[in-house]
Amino acid sequence: MDSNLSLSRPESDGEDSSEFTRERVFKAASQGNKSELIGLLDFLLANHKQLTSSDFIDETNGKTALLKALLNIKDGKNEAVEVLLDIADKTGDLKELINSSYTDPCYKGQTALHIAIERRSFEYVKLLVQKGADVQAKANGSFFQHGSKRGFYFGELPLSLAACTNQLETVCFLMENPHRNADVTDRDSQGNTVLHTLVIIADSKAENTEMAAKIYDEILIRHFKLQKHTGVQLELIENHQGLTPLKLAAKLGKIGNRPEMLRIEPLRSLLRDKWERFASKLFLMSFVMYLIYLAIFTTVAFYRKEGEPPFPVENTPADCLRCVGEIISVLGAVRFLYKAITIFWKNPPQKMALFTDGFSEILFFLQAALLLLSAVLYFCGQKEYVGLLVLSLALAWMNVLYFTRGSRQLGMYNVMMQRMILSDLLHFLCVYSVLLFGFSAAVVTLLDDSSKVKNVTLAGGGRAEAESSKCDKPSYHDIRFTTLELFKFTIGMGDLQFTNHVQYKEVFYILLISYITLTYILMLNMLIALMGNTVQKISDQSETIWNLRRAITILDMERSVPKWLRSTLHSRASEIVCFGTNQDKCRRFVR
The missing domain is CATH 1.25.40.20 (Ankyrin repeat-containing domain)
Structure with missing residues (x-):
């Protein structure tokens, strides 16, 4: 603080200049104008007030003059700060002023020390701590x-x-x-x-x-x-x-x-030891059990009964086995669902987690959820349960890829495939969906309504079976059917049989050529190029991600083992590792 500045105000001719209000003090603090604060000490002493009195605090947010001054530091300095601290010291409320904080819900608890750090003013940080700031x-x-x-x-x-x-x-x-x-x-x-x-x-x-x-x-x-x-x-x-x-x-x-930590010692050797000692055996056992479950699930789905569900259990060996297989399939789905929900509860799915282990957990969750929903529809007597059943079955076979993490080559291949699905293929499908729907809507609009097939009444009031079959045939006036046909053009299997029903063939050919150019020629080749670039870019990362996935699997296997059995799985072997050339910096690591 400037020692040449007197805090006591000389005699003044006007009464207004001797009156200090909150607005006046705040204005001087924000401008760093210490001359405007001359006489403030005498005013406070004469009126038995302090800078922490309600008259000098903003009642809406608890802001004090010191907070106002620190918020307006310019070039690392605000001369009003030292003046206010000196005044508070002499009025006996120095610590109260320094540790006063905002009271509004948004900035509640923010003190002068927080603001000084936020303004990167190291000098004021030292000054506030010296004066008694609460660190x-x-x-x-x-x-x-x-x-x-x-x-x-x-x-x-x-x-x-x-x-x-x-x-x-x-x-x-x-x-x-x-x-x-x-x-x-x-x-x-x-x-x-x-x-x-x-x-x-x-x-x-x-x-x-x-x-x-x-x-x-x-x-x-x-x-x-x-x-x-x-x-x-x-x-x-x-x-x-x-x-x-x-x-x-x-x-x-x-x-x-973090993934590179798996390459250093002793962590890498520790994980390798755990994998060779017990994790690989438990992982193989899990794989075999899942294959048995999958075989039962597939058999039950393949030999399902036809008709209105639910079906009563007949007193025959085949039907009893089918019922047992259904129970095993549902119980397995309950276990997969519980495990997935437990993982999601501890670690909610995030974008970064999808590239490590979250992709497989989401597929297991969908597999279990679809099968359980199918069971609910089955007991409700709805034939639609078959749709959910086959979707769950397809996902169940896809989830076999989860166990590729036990093999280095297959695990790295699975990593590359998932990375391309989550990046290149997902972006391609977003753009392609827009183009497919847009051109399908344009083609349906362009078709001639008079070309719709109508029933022709024959002599005697009968109707020809041929005409009836034409009426039942899907029409290009249905946007879903047209979308499917345009999709065939994308993969080179398009059919031009409906060109005779369009109103303006020239416009139709322009639409068709534009669609094929954008999707079949441009986007498909771009997708192939991007996938090749992705493979080259993540070839080095794929092994690291595979190591990370296997490490996660090892830890999951270790946690799944009962506590009384864990001690027998640990070798308790130790290894001394020295850091650098100094023998004093040696540590013993126990497995």
Whole structure:
């Protein structure tokens, strides 16, 4: 603060100049005009007021003059800040002023320290902490909540805010200042520590990930130096979802180097040992059991009864076996549905998860849901149950591809196929659907209504069977039939038999040539080219993703084993791994 500035106001001729209102103080604070604050101290002392009195706080949001001044820092400076702090010190409400926060639901809990960090003013951060700022104050308004579309989530704490905005100097100061050190183990309203928050704000950008990893490591190192006597392991702290920072990173799939962790020791050898010791046997057993289930399901569907369901169980060996097979099929669907819902509850489907393991879980969920819906329709006496039954059967056979992750070559092939379905083929189908429907509607509109086949009354009042069969034949006036015929043109099986029924053949030929050019020539060849490019681009990634899928499978197999049996599956073998040339930095890893 400028020591040449007197906080006491000299004698003034006008009464208005000696009257300080909230608007006047806020205006001076926002403009950084310390000369307008001359006499404020005398006014407060004379009227027994403070800067935290209700007269100088915005009743709508709890904003104080200090918050107003910090929000209007220009070129890293606002001279009104020092003046306000000095006045509050002399009126006895310094800590109250510094730790006053917003009270409105949107910015609730935001203090002067939060704003100083947000404005990247390291000097004011040091000044506020020196004056008694609460380094554990939590800004828990709706604007700062995770998932807010218009807000910014940073973990509520000042330390988390500094970490998420890449202010390493401020992070180090908050952890090691001589006044009050920030508690790194403190958690926000969602149970997230500063490490959880860094994982959440990290994305696939290399620069962002590098920044988050750098601050993440720095916090770990400094916490170990400062709090090693406490024995608290920062990376083992769980949030309200029961996730450590590493588990959260695995769930969100945001950290780019997470798949590469499977290539380093001792993790790779540990996973290989588990796969060879018990996971491969359990996986093979699951595959055989699924094939048996699939054989039963297929047999039941193939030898289903004809007629109005539900069918009574007859006292014959064949019918009893059919009934047992139906029960096994439904119970298997219940198990698949329960497992899928459990996985979705713990890890809701996300776009990134589809490229790792979520694709298979969704197919198993659809298979089970369709079969159970088919069972409901069956008992309700609806013949439509057959449609859902065959769809579930088709998905059941598709889900055999899930077990390709047990083989390296087949697993990598399955990874490439799923990546192309989720990217190239999905984009192709979106564009192709628009073109197919648009040209089908145009062709149907162009057909001549007088060309519709009509019944011809024969002599004697009878009707010819040939004419009746023509009436039952699908017409090109039906947009569904026309859409199917145009689809045949896309795959080179089109039929031009309906060209005689169009009103304007020239316009029809223009539509047909345009459709074939856009779909059969352009889009199909573009799809083939894109798929080839995708294969080349992800050939290196496919093995990594396959390793990741197999690692997930190993962990799922291990969790499915009863606790009393897990100890017998672990070899308990140990291996000493040294880091660098220093023999003192050796660790023993137990399998």
